[in-house]
Amino acid sequence: MKKTLLVVALMGILSLSAVAYPAWDVNQDGVVNLPDLVTLAYHYGETVTSPNWNAKADLNNDGVVNLLDLVLLANHYGESYK
Secondary structure, three states, X not given: OHHHHHHHHHHHHHXXXXXXXXXXXXXXXXXXXXXXXXXXXHOOOOEXXXXXXXXXXXXXXXXXXXXXXXXXXXXXXXXXXX
């Protein structure tokens, strides 16, 4: 019984600590800044079939990292979600 209560209590604590950041915060650190831009630039031009595909760089989920993704990031550059 005590182990079950402990697990339930820990699950509650862990779920409270999960934070969802918007897609344009590519590295999910709570700030849209240079590291996000660098990641997007590194993967620019890639598609879902590219060997180094990074789905997080495809901000609008259209299967390609392109100008549309860059514009999304640029529109939110400097925002903080902390």
